Structures are given as structure tokens and as C-alpha cells.
Amino acid sequence: MTTQTKAIARETSPFAAIAVVFLAGAGLLFAAGFAQATVLHDAAHDSRHAMAFPCH
Amino acid sequence: MIKNLASSAMLAGVLTGIIASALQFYFVIPLVLEGELYETGARIHFPVDGSPQSEAGAPGLGGEWGRHLMTVAFNFVSFTAYGLILVALMAYAALRGVAVTPKSGLLWGLAGFTAVQLAPAMGLPPELPGTIAPEVMPRQIWWSGTIIASAAGLALIAFGRGLPMILGGAALLLLPHLIGAPHLDTYWGVSAPELAAHFATVSLGVAAASWAVLGTLCAWFYQKVE
Numbered sequence: 001m002t003t004q005t006k007a008i009a010r011e012t013s014p015f016a017a018i019a020v021v022f023l024a025g026a027g028l029l030f031a032a033g034f035a036q037a038t039v040l041h042d043a044a045h046d047s048r049h050a051m052a053f054p055c056h
Numbered sequence: 057m058i059k060n061l062a063s064s065a066m067l068a069g070v071l072t073g074i075i076a077s078a079l080q081f082y083f084v085i086p087l088v089l090e091g092e093l094y095e096t097g098a099r100i101h102f103p104v105d106g107s108p109q110s111e112a113g114a115p116g117l118g119g120e121w122g123r124h125l126m127t128v129a130f131n132f133v134s135f136t137a138y139g140l141i142l143v144a145l146m147a148y149a150a151l152r153g154v155a156v157t158p159k160s161g162l163l164w165g166l167a168g169f170t171a172v173q174l175a176p177a178m179g180l181p182p183e184l185p186g187t188i189a190p191e192v193m194p195r196q197i198w199w200s201g202t203i204i205a206s207a208a209g210l211a212l213i214a215f216g217r218g219l220p221m222i223l224g225g226a227a228l229l230l231l232p233h234l235i236g237a238p239h240l241d242t243y244w245g246v247s248a249p250e251l252a253a254h255f256a257t258v259s260l261g262v263a264a265a266s267w268a269v270l271g272t273l274c275a276w277f278y279q280k281v282e
Contacts (some may be wrong), residue, residue, distance in 0.1 A: 008176045014147070015148075015151075015153055017058045017061065018057075018061070018148050018149075018151075019144075021057055021058060021061040021062055021065065021140050021143060021144040021147070022105055022140065022144035022145070022209055024062070024140050025065070025136075025137045025138065025139070025140025025141035025142075025144065026137075026141060026190075027137075028133060028136065028137035028140065029134065029137035029138065029141070031133075032110040032130055032133045032134045032137060033134070034196060039118075039148070040193050043126040043130065044125075044126070044130045045123075045127075046080075046085055046123065046124075046127040046132065047080075047126070047127045047130035047131050047184065049084075049088050049133060049182070049185060049259075050080045050084045050085065050088065050127070050131075050259055050262070051131075051173070051259070051263060052173060052176065052177060052180070052181075052182035052183070052225055052259060052260075052263070053199075054180055054183075054189070054192060054195040054196050054199050055192065056192055
């Protein structure tokens with residue numbers, strides 16, 4: 001009889017998980033708030049004004 | 057854990073985005089559109105030859121659905137981004153033994169509002185379209201630095217032990233304003249000052265409500281999944 005061992009996915013350390021989530025948020029915020037490409041800027045215009053991002 | 061945190065943040069961010077968008081379309085966007093009347097010269101507040109009166113009143117939201125849809129989309133993105141940061145900080149606090157509940161989430165949200173909207177607004181008031189301001193890069197640097205210093209200051213006051221940490225937190229809150237935001241040495245305002253002032257207060261009020269919702273929802277979803 002062979003026993004099959006299944007690799008149990010190890011939980012990433014909580015600190016690493018927290019750091020990943022934090023950095024994802026910061027990256028997304030940077031893109032939403034600071035992207036200067038004209039198309040993005042025009043699309044984000046009202047939202048940025050409403051939320052007081054310094055955008056132009 | 058990443059999946060749990062990210063899904064809490066996204067749910068909270070999208071729900072907050074819906075509420076924030078509704079509030080913005082009712083209270084804030086009409087003032088943005090009214091500001092654009094001055095920005096484009098359709099309305100003029102300071103004619104060279106007479107009194108500075110101009111007609112008050114916002115135009116309707118109009119039929120620019122593409123534009124308004126993008127505003128909603130960017131609200132989803134921004135509040136999801138803020139949600140990811142908030143949930144990550146909540147998870148870190150929980151690891152350190154701080155209980156995270158929807159009621160404490162409200163305080164987290166209001167602290168987020170203070171750090172991200174209110175503190176930067178002291179130096180860089182929310183700008184009506186058409187506002188002439190200094191170079192964007194120094195303002196973005198001051199804005200980011202103020203958010204980081206204010207958030208760190210509030211965290212020291214909320215979670216620090218002992219008077220030195222509380223005083224350090226207060227100093228961090230004060231520091232960006234002692235340094236001062238980049239300002240021009242002339243006023244260029246083209247719109248009515250009442251409109252600019254109302255826009256600043258109303259956008260802060262809507263931001264406060266949105267952050268209160270975001271903090272509560274982030275904590276609520278976080279509690280569900282953890």
C-alpha cells in the first residue's frame with residue numbers, strides 16, 4: 001500500500017500577506033491618483049477633484 | 057490570508073464606491089461642473105468693468121454618461137485601494153492584539169479620513185476646476201508626505217504606550233503644516249469664492265461619510281473572513 005502525501009499549501013506568513021495587500025493598495029492608489037497619461041487623467045478627472053487628489 | 061484580506065477590501069471598496077458616487081453626484085459633481093463654467097469662461101465672476109457678481113447655480117449633470125461612468129469606476133478603484141491599505145493595517149493591528157470590530161472600524165475610517173483628506177486639505181484645499189496652482193509634482197510630494205506623517209502620527213497616538221509616543225504622534229501630525237504646502241505668491245481665482253469654499257467643505261463632508269462607510273465595511277468583512 002502506498003501512502004500518497006499531498007503537499008499542503010503552506011500559509012504564507014501573516015506579515016508577508018499583510019505587506020502584499022498593503023503594497024497592492026498603495027500601487028493601485030498611485031495609479032488611480034497620479035497617472036498623468038491624458039486618457040487616464042480625463043477619465044479620472046471628476047473623481048480626483050471630488051477626492052482632492054492633487055492632479056494638475 | 058491574502059485572498060481573505062483582498063476580498064474583504066474589494067467588497068468594502070466597491071460598496072463604498074457606490075455610496076460615495078451617489079453622494080458625489082448629488083453634492084460634489086454639480087459644483088465641479090459649475091466650476092467648469094468659470095474655467096471655460098462661460099461664466100465670469102470678475103468682469104473688468106463692473107461689480108463682481110455672477111449668476112449662481114450649477115448646471116445639471118447633463119448627458120455625459122461616459123464621463124460619469126468613469127467617475128464611478130475611479131471611485132471603485134480608489135476606495136478599493138484605500139480598502140486594501142486599511143484592511144492590511146487592521147490585520148496588522150489584530151496580529152498585535154488589537155480587536156477589530158465594525159464599531160472600531162468606524163474609528164479606523166474616520167482616522168483614514170483625517171489622514172488622507174482632512175490633513176492634506178489644510179495645506180492644499182480641494183480644488184475647484186480652473187484653480188491655478190503650483191507645479192503638480194511638489195504638491196503630490198507634500199500631499200503624500202502629509203498622509204504618511206498624519207497616519208503614522210494618529211497610529212502612535214492610538215496605539216502607542218506612554219506620553220513620549222503620544223507627543224511624537226502629535227508632532228508628526230503638526231510637522232507637514234509647519235513645513236507648509238507649496239503655494240503660489242499670487243491669487244488667480246477665476247470662480248466665485250463662495251463656490252470654491254462650498255466645494256471644499258462639501259467634498260470634505262462627502263469624503264468623511266465615505267471613509268466612515270469604508271472603515272466600517274472593511275472591519276465588518278475582515279471580521280467575517282478571519
